[in-house]
Amino acid sequence: MNHPMELYIWGGDWGLPSVDLHCLEIMAYAKFSGVPLQTCVTNNPFWTPNGRLPVFKHGKQILSSFPEISAYLRKKNFNADFGLSHKQCSEVLAYTQLLRGQLYFALQYVRWVDTKNYIELIRPWYAKALPFPCNYYYPGSYEREAKHQLQALYDQDDDPQSIETFVYGEAEKCLTALSTRLGDQEFFFGVHPTSLDATVYAYLAPLLKVPFPSPALQNYLKACPNLARFVVRITQRYFPYAIQEFDAKKSAGSGARGETPESVSDFPNRRRHQVLAGLFAAAAMTGYALSIGLVQVSIKDEVSENLANHEDLIQAAENTED
Structure with a gap:
């Protein structure tokens, strides 16, 4: 019996197929590799093996991290990096580490630590997306986790504004390096997307498309037009349904989920x-x-x-x- 490959994810909004970085990374890699992947929007990580999304299932195989899932897909002959040289594979690893070491923590700050973004947009979105009573547990849990991550990296006695300045400064250096490396190319290694393109897309797409009330880092990304075009190109080519669904919501007058949120504090x-x-x-x-x-x-x-x-x-x- 042939079991389908399934990926359980956070849903999309604002023209994105998912609002979650980790879900987007696997979704993009699967598209680039030609994986016949069935995505299932669940918005409920409670019953997952480690309390997180995404979750990949193929028969009895259950995986949740991008390294595990991409390695498993490669064993099944789905490889977005097929044809890359050893030098190019090393470059993929180097830029992936740059993203995870410099940009990831800034994204955590933007979503969960920046008070205006968290209170006005992020917490209400997750509170509405999650089922009761999980909507009272997970937003605060993610907020605390992000703050703990940043406290582990920086002295807890540092001024919050100094931490924000440093985190954003490192993120801007990363975005500049990505913009320089991409140049005028469609993708980072030419005309075919690779795992690096999947990872970069996953990091940049939410930062570009989510309407953050505090948009400082978002504005810096928009000032790198080749990176902005990169995000739009991948979304239009590989996830056109996300754009169509978002446009349909706006045309129907209902708005996107995140535009008229019901705040947790109103419950x-x-x-x-x-x-x-x-x-x-x-x-x-x-x-x-x-x-x-x-x-x-x-x-x-x-x-x-x-x-x-x-x-x-x-x-x-x-x-x-x-």
């Missing part, structure tokens, strides 16, 4: 829902750990204590609302 009983969502996530993750034998506990001795703790948390949430 009734917000604090209680956040507590319940956290409890739900913790309980489910503990249940998963128990089911695979990672954790062993004496349930008989702890049931009453856990119930009491849960009741105290809910009562505290209700008192906060009052």
